[in-house]
Every structure is written in structure tokens, then in C-alpha cells.
Amino acid sequence: KTDSSSYQFWGPDGNVAIDLIDGNLNTYSVHFPTAGWYLWPATGVAFGVRTAVTVKIAYASWRKHLAQQQDESWLTAGPLFDIIVDPEGAISKMHLPHFISLQLDEVDISWFQVAHFTDEGMVLEQPAQVEPFYAVLENPTFTLRGMLLRLFSGTHLSVPITSTTLLYYHLHPEDIKFHVYLIPSDSLLTKAIDEEEARFHGVRLQTSPPLEPLNFGSRYILSGSAHLEIVNQELKLSYRSPEEIQPFSKVYAGQMKEPIHLEITDKRLGNLVWETLVKPVDLHVGDALASPTFSGAAFVKEHYRQLQARMWCLGGVLDDLQDREVLSEDEKELVEQEQTRQKKNKTLLSLVEKKGDQALELLYWSLSTRDPYLMSYLRQAGLSLTR
Template identity: 40%
Template structure:
């Protein structure tokens, strides 16, 4: 598909939608993906969303075939924050970040209807009704025994030692975090350390004040600057889980 980009708009493919939610008290955040129906891409998205404690909701996928490179508009039956409102159906490798729309809902009420339309012709290509009954108050993992408790840890907490030892390009990582997780003072303090390991230790020393959203931002920056390392650590976690 990458090699024949000139004609990709004319090649229909089977696509799927993936919806995940995170319930925090009465507030709900949804992540909506429109991606090629590829099992490796679905697994990569599932793994990443699970690390952030997002839970998938099963809804039917689009019925008709769609086109790589085409753009689609996400809308809702209620006036909600949808960022971004436009998604491109593109083929990214499982190791890359996949595109999604984030939808914030202050109160579910009787439910909301999501729709995706073809931007060019505004044809309806997919819709789904999200009901309060689709949302479980807690993650299924919370009911597991204590031996599974480490799975509730954030990726950064699980792999802190490996990240300190093996992240080699710290300055590009800090540049991505500057203004998001790090203020100017913290940014300069981390950069002042003489070695990469020293910088990573200093960065993690600041994590006591991070929210889970902050940790998600650090994880995303690590995934962009050190994709092979993050993929390897994910695979190691999966093999340990299966072995137990």
C-alpha cells in the first residue's frame, strides 16, 4: 500500500472502528479509531489503550469498504468536545502511533450517537449508539487477585529501571515534554545532568507529582523517540504475563 500511493485512493479496503473509554467519576473520555482491519494494528492499539486503563466497547464496524488516504468527519448527536473532528484512513505500522479522535463527555445521560461521514461527499459510512449500560464502573482487572496487581501499574512504573538504563536520546525526549509535563525550571534541571542515565533518573524523580495523564504524555514521547525499545518492553511484559 505504501509503494502504490499514487493509486491508493482507488483501492477499497476493509476498515474497522475501535472505541475505548475511561470512566472517571461521572466524566467519560472516549477514543475513536478508524483503521485498516489488520489484526496487528488492532493488537497494538489494544495494548496501548490498556496501558492507560481504557476499556474497549464492541460496536459493529463500517459495512462498506473505504479508501486509504481518504478523510472522514467525526460528529456526535450532542454538543461535545471532539479533537480532532477529522480522521484520515491511513496505513501505519503497528509500531507507530495510530490516529484517533478524543471525545469528552461530561454526562452520558440517555446516551450519545457517534457518526463518521466521508468528507468529500458527506455520505454516512458508520454510526454507533453509546449507552450508559456500555460503561462498566471499574476495569475488569480490578476484580483479579493480588498476583495480577502489577498489571495495574503504568508502563513507566513497570519499566522504570530499563528506561533509565536504555534510553539513549534524552534531549529529544525532553524537547517533546517541554511545556507539557516539564516547565522551564524542570527542563533545565534534567538537561543539566551529565549522563543520559542521570537525566533519566532526574526525570523520574519528578514523576511523584505527575498525574496519569502526564505519564501518558511521557509514554507517548518515549514511543515516538524510542519506538524499538518501547516495543521490546511491551513484548517482554506480554511474555511474562503468558508465562505466569
């Protein structure tokens, strides 16, 4: 398992690295050196490029930008991006992801609109083409507020969408706990939930998504093996902005000596829409992470090379370590003077490692706070390698 899609575009001459400018604001920058087609697999965003161009991309909040819109006939249909292009006019075509299902022919593509947010408010445009999972924009213009695919429909409950089921486990000495989420297939929502779960050492298990489209606004029931205790069995498939707390079901499984079965059914129709089987062996590799004796210092040492290659939020980490007297002002400047991100990472890791395990623990704490998505990935990658 790799994270190549998380920080890379696939381009005509190979992969193009993405720079994380601000982890808290989810702001990224990428430079496309030549004309061609570039795809960001982690999000579904793609650009047709006429010439060399720099693109700045930030995730934005629908709740914030729709606060002044009083039209209930519009349905959020995918993530919202704030995109700035330099030079302007260098992008000939763009693919904008959406999670509306087209396979059942229940959605009229004329309902799809592209929303631009300007100082004057929301402007709507018809996309040039709508395909499963994305809409095509030709010769797009970009505003500071960003743009997103929007779906017009007067019957929200009948709108079929592609969805994702996320399953996390938390190990405790007496009771193993699971969190189950049912959400639209939106990369930003998944990222936000991964980060929130990582803060509490939740580990995501690999599961299949629902095989058939589910209905937006419908309610679904989580059930499972007889001995399980389930809190909040009913899940409503709806969209909440990534900065909001996402609803989930909590499942208590005791000491988990036997496999458990989980399933989700449509509340109204009663048909099965998702199921999975979890065996004790799936969880044992995570004991060290959930144990009170888990060592952040050991984690940093184990993932030394990956951290050297992938650490992004250096500014905040350096501030944290200086505030806690792990690094002096001179040592902080020594890191900042390096010419490349990888060299900065290498210098930082070397300086902290020489100061001992307590310093490494503080580095682990800072990284978990500043870049929980990276730390969650490293934990899951470690589990995959162990398996």
C-alpha cells in the same frame, strides 16, 4: 468470549497451541505435528503442511524495512511477517492476509505482489492467486526479513480497503472520555492499539466495522450528539506501522446520563459510513476498573485460573518480582525448574499469593507492563461476563 484464536492454530486434528517467545518483539513459535491445513484465525495466516514442521513467526515493521525503498508507487496492503520454517520445504502453500477490498472490482489483482526482504534488498514476486482477505503462495520460501503482500497502484486515493473502527472509553468522575480510531483491518494494528489503550485502562466497546469499503487516503469526519465535545474530528484512513502512535479522535461526553450517538461520514461525499449508539448501562460495569480504588490484587485473584492458563512472559515477570524483592533467587529458580508453562504459572501465582496483596499488586503491575494484550483481554472478558 474466548481468546482461542489469539494463541491457537486450527488444524486437521484439533487446535494447536502457539508459544509466545518474546512479547515485546511479538515473536511466536508453533509446531505442526502432522500434514494438513492450519489456520491462525487471529491473523488470517494459514499454512498447508507436507510433514511435521516448526514455524517461528514474528511481526515486523514496514517502516524499518522500507526505509531504503524510494518507490512511492507501492502501497502497504497488510501486516508484515518474519517467518522461519524448520525443516525448510515443509510448507506447500501459505495464505497471506491483506486488507484490500476486491468486492467492487476496482482493483486489478495483477497489482498484488509479495515482498521478500533479503540482505540484498526487496524482492517482489507474483502470488499464485489473490482472494478476498488473503493471497495464496505456493511452495513459498522464507527469509529472515519476512514477507508481505504489496499492492501496486499509481492512484492510492482510489484504492478501496476493508477497515475497522475501534471505540474505547475511559471513566472519570466528572467526564467520560472516548477514543475513536479508523484503521485498515490489520490484526497487528488492532493489537498495538489494544495494548496502548490498556496501559491507560481504556476499555474497548464492541462495535460493527464500516459496512462498505473505504478509500485509502481519504478523509472522514466524526460527529455525534449535540452536547459532545470532539477533539480532532477529521480522521484520515492511512497506514502507520504498529510501533507508531495511531491517530484517533477524542470525545468528551460529560457524566453520560443519556445515550450518545456517534457517526462517521465521508468528508468529500458526505455519506454516512459508520455509526453507533452508546448507552450509560454499557459503561457502568467498568466503574471498578477506572476507579482510583481499583485493586490489582483483587484482579489477580478474580482471574487466577485464566492467568494460570495464559501467562506467557514469565522471564520478564520473574525479573520484575525479584528486583522488587517479592521473590528470592531460590523462589525464582523454583518456578523456572517446573517442566511446563502451566506449572510454572501455578507455582508463581501460589508463591506471590502467599506473600499478600502488596505482592499481588506488583504482579499485576508487571503483567500489565509485560503483557498488556493479555490483561486487556481479561478486562474485556470480565466485562462481557458481567453483561
